[in-house]
Amino acid sequence: MKLLTSISPLATALVCLPVLGCATSPAPFPPGGDTGSTAGARIVQPGAPGEATRVVAGTDLEALGGVAHTEADVAFMQGMIPHHAQALQMTALVPDRAAHRGVHQMALRMEISQRDEIALMERWLRDRGQEVPAAAAHHGMEHAGSGDLPMMPGMLTPEQMEQLQSARGAEFDRLFLEFMIQHHEGAIVMVDALFSTDGAGQESELFQFASHVDADQRAEIARMRSLLAFLRP
Amino acid sequence: MTRPTLPLALAALLLTAPAVALAQDGSAVGAQAAGAEARATPPRLDWDPNDPRIGLAAGWHDAESAVSGMEHLASLQRAEGFFNPETPGDGRFSNTDLAFQGPYMFQGNYNGFQVYDISDPASPTLRVSVVCPGGQGDVSVYGNLLVMSAQETRGRLDCGVGGVEEAVSGERLRGIRIFDISDLDSPRQVAAIQSCRGSHTHTLVEDPDDDEHVYVYIQGTNSPRPGEEMAGCSGAEPDEDPNTSLFRIEVVRVPLANPGAAEIVNMPRIFADPETGRIDALHAGGAAYEGAQRTRRTHQCHDITAYPALGLAAGACSGNGILLDISDPANPVRIDEVFDPNFAYWHSATFSNDGSKLVFTDEWGGGSAPRCRGTDPATWGANAIFRRQGDEMTLAGYYKLPVAQSETENCVAHNGSLVPVPGRDIKVQAWYQGGVSVMDFTDPANPFEIAYFDRGPLSETELYTGGFWSTYWYNGHIYGAEISRGIDVFRLTPSEHLSEAEIAAAELVTLDEFNAQMQPHLSWPDAAPVARAYLDQMIRAKRILAERAEALDALLERAETDTASAAELQGMAATLEADAAQVEAGLQGGDAARLSALAGVLRGMAGM
Structure with a gap:
């Protein structure tokens, strides 16, 4: 360049x-x-x-x-796209299945922020001439399984995804929160791994994005935990 | 004194049980319901459909612009080595904050900082570029010292540009750097203070009783780094680790005679509950009620503005605005906090000159998102203006850039400073790609715009983070830091909202040094433009007898040519004081405060 x-x-x-x-x-x-x-x-x-x-x-x-981006930076972005894409598959299940309004609201906010972040990651990769994962094209699909997404930390197994799909009402709310906490914790693991890799996570925009993901997912986990505690009898 | 405000208490209640007020069908239930109904939907922005700022053509260096109430004197593109010619959106080279000293302006950049010579504000020149990456690169100046914030993982102790090879490394610097700038052409790094979360911003704090030290508050907003790199750093929750690096700021004491010995002397828990000792006692994160903004959790300050002459500082601390007693700068103590259900992220603060008002900004969307669209609420991403009495802040009103911006313009309230017009509270403020807006907040419940400058977006199709980071008044001019375009210089021009005398009076205030986050107390000399400024304000508001205004005008005209006697000035002062007394007694209409202030100026002029 x-x-x-x-x-x-x-x-x-x-x-x-x-x-x-x-x-x-x-x-x-x-x-x-x-x-x-x-x-x-x-x-x-x-x-x-x-x-x-x-x-x-x-x-x-x-x-x-x-500092330019490294291979680990590119891999982080390429891995986070399918990770976020699965979150969208999960939130897509909410309107027809969730009972509690708090879960509906949380899912709506997540959907907006995850979509924005996917767009940012896609642009970041495009701007640097890197491959944008095909999985991104599937995000938001109503009935998508997770079989076509590469497994990143915290992502739901196909069995978990099926379990969530077939749950309804209060049972769905509980599962959704538990699984989304697991899912978000995976993103934090990914950020930790990025910053633990020599030379990685130093390009300005990527540093900012990864820091933001870390803070945002932690905050959402805290909110999901308190909602879960409230829902549990 | 710590008194959770009503919304804060409510927020805390809703956060421990996020949906307590809502039934499963979504309808509000119980005692909360009445409150929820009483809360109107946040107001929509309303604007003049003929505003010239609408529809400006896009461009990086050739965008259209519109200006009102000021004159655009100069612009200068970013320096070589501090931009990527292929794109305006390369975050490694963003321009950041400004600081001033004598005829020099210092501009931070994610890649280092610049020193401009502004002896001729209409023709600034670049004196020297200093390479030292680390972001944000916010700068402050104090005598021979320049302090710079570094937060990124690429920051190196030796200012190297290549980043740090190892994930855990002693070569990394996240914290503040202190440079000796006594040789302006060769700034020398004399100290580098490491902190767990790095330094997103920082604040200089003077101790009025100690001229041998200056303090620097470090505001870190990133995740704490691992304890392996810096002992003691921890991002754990307070219940897991009471020594967590969250929920604090760091206080650095700098010995002016030996800045290399600067060190962190305190890490105060300014969000703690003084009674229980709980360190995370402020906003827990989340919306205060259904339909309210989702407010960030208070575990960091984004920025703190100190006002040493008042012994106070205002902290914009993610989920809350706080007031700190800094009479002992090493030990700031929280004395009040406010919460606002419209705020996403408390970002920065400015005191009015007398300290009776505070402007807090909300950086909804983090600064990289378009939040000034016509569909965005007028109270979100805006300024919230508070009155202060003693330890207590109360909300008075909101101000948002009063014209819609496009989808490709990142826009939200950002940094600014006071314009020193006597008798009024005026702030010039940056709104990223929303441009510059000059706000009058003399009446904090009814702030309004008196001047602006705006460019079209960087691109019609792409949203690049750009626009004005900060716009500050310094010795008669307004200087703008443009993230991806460079710098701009403006001068206010008379308009229906601002008279020539008011501008002339503002130009009389000169400072040797200016850092927006360490607010100086401004004062005016007893001079004719100051008297005229008060006179113009009373005429504009119809708060002075016409015959008195005419006589004053004639007297001031003679005073300007040194042909008014001291006795005449004293005589007029006595007349104005008598008017003020009549006003106070309810026997006459008028503006007692300004009449008295004007009388004081005349007495001062008579004594010269």
Whole structure:
């Protein structure tokens, strides 16, 4: 990837003077390009505390690109998509089977956040020229089994999925919460594994995403546990 | 004093038993039902369909823009080495927060920081770029020191760009870095303070009684790192591990003469219940009632704004807004907390100059989501403005960017600072791709917009995280940190909402240094623009006798050319004070507070 070449400002941008009425009508930006300068500025890189700061030569710019993704990062994203996809298969069962309104609400919120996250993971992989798992295409299917999804930590076995599918009412609510807690705990295991892998989890966007998944799933587990405790006699 | 507010108590009740108020068919039951019915659906955003901000064409560096009440003076794209020319959405190079000192502006970036020379605000120049990745890279300046936040796993002690090879490594730095910037062209790292959750943001805190130290509060929001890398770090729940790294901030004491000896001196449990000692005593996470926003659990502060002159700090702490007594900066003590059922994530805080009001922001969607669409509630992802009396904060009103933004614009309330117009409370604020909005919150129940700047989205089809991270007033200008475009500089212009004199009065306030998270007390010299600012405000609100206004105008005109005598100024001051007394006695209409303030300015001018 070619990084760090400068972008030429729009040479033909119209000049927007306040007297011409920019205040009320949209105007091209920037007004005649940059109005200050970054050209030829000095670039330095400090050392560790107590160490000297070095000057970075212009030719070194390519080296400043930062940490790129690793194989483990790609595998994490490729694995998390089917993991999330199964959560959507589970939430798809809720409208026809769940009894408690709390379970309905929880499933709705999960569906929204898992869909958003799947979209983010797909874009992340696409942007980096990586394969987007085919399993993603199945997410949200009403009657999908889990047989076609690769097994990631915490994911329901085909037997568990069948058990959930055939449950109704209070029994479904309990199973759904128990299985979703197991499922979410798997995501936390996956995040832990990512950060325990040498060199992995350091690319900015991926770090942010994995941290977010970790926090979000922990919070949902806590909510599911308290709902489960409330439902249990 | 710790007093759970009603919504907080209610939230806690609902959280221990999340569905207690709801029957299985979904209808509300019991005592909660009446309350639930009384709670209206959050109001929809309402906006002017002719607002010029609607439908601006997209573009990275060629988007259309609209501006009102200010002038766009300058813009400067990101520095070489600090962007990816292939996409505006590369998070490794996002610009972050700003800090100011003398003629310099410091801008954080996930890849390091920049120093701009802003001696001529209309033509800023880049002085030096400093490479030191770690994100967010929020910066503060204090004398010869610059403090920077680092939270990412790629952060290295030696500012290297290659990340850390091993999963557990002593080469990693997550926490704060302290640089000596006495040689601005070659900032030197003098300390690196490790913390369990890294530093998402940080806050400088001065001790008015100690000029040999400065304190830094570290706000970490990521999962704690493993104990193998840093002893004692733990992400366990409090019942499993009472020493968990959650539910706290870290306090660093920096000896100014020897910053290399900076160290963590306290890890206060500021969410604890002082009676039971329980450390996770604030919001437990979740919605307060059906239809309410889902509020994050309070186990971290996202940001804290200190106001050392008041001995107070306001913490925006995920599920709650809190007030801290920081009269002993090493030992902040929580004295109040508030909860808001409309808030998803308490993000940042700003005091009014007199400290009687607080603006808290809600970063619903985390900053990367479009939350200013026409379908998004007007009280979600907004500012909530509180009144403060002593230890107690009470909700007064909400403010949200008053125009809808598109699906490809991440937009929600974000960072800002006060615009020092005497007699009014005004804040200039960043709304990511929603642009810049200048809000008057003098009446906290009825805040309104007085100026704005907005660009079209980065892309018409893709949602890239971009837009303004922060916009701050510094010595007469508004500076904007644009995440993926660079920096922008603005100047306010007179409008129906703001007079020339009010702007001139604001421009009289000059600071040697400014960090938005360590709020300074602002004061104005006794000068004609300040007097005129008060006069304009009373004329605008029809709160002064017309004959008095005319006489004042004539007197100030002469004062501006040094042809008004001290006796005349004193005489007018006495007249205004008499008016104020009449107003207070209910014998005359008018604005007693401003009349008195204006009289004070005139007396000051007479004494010069």
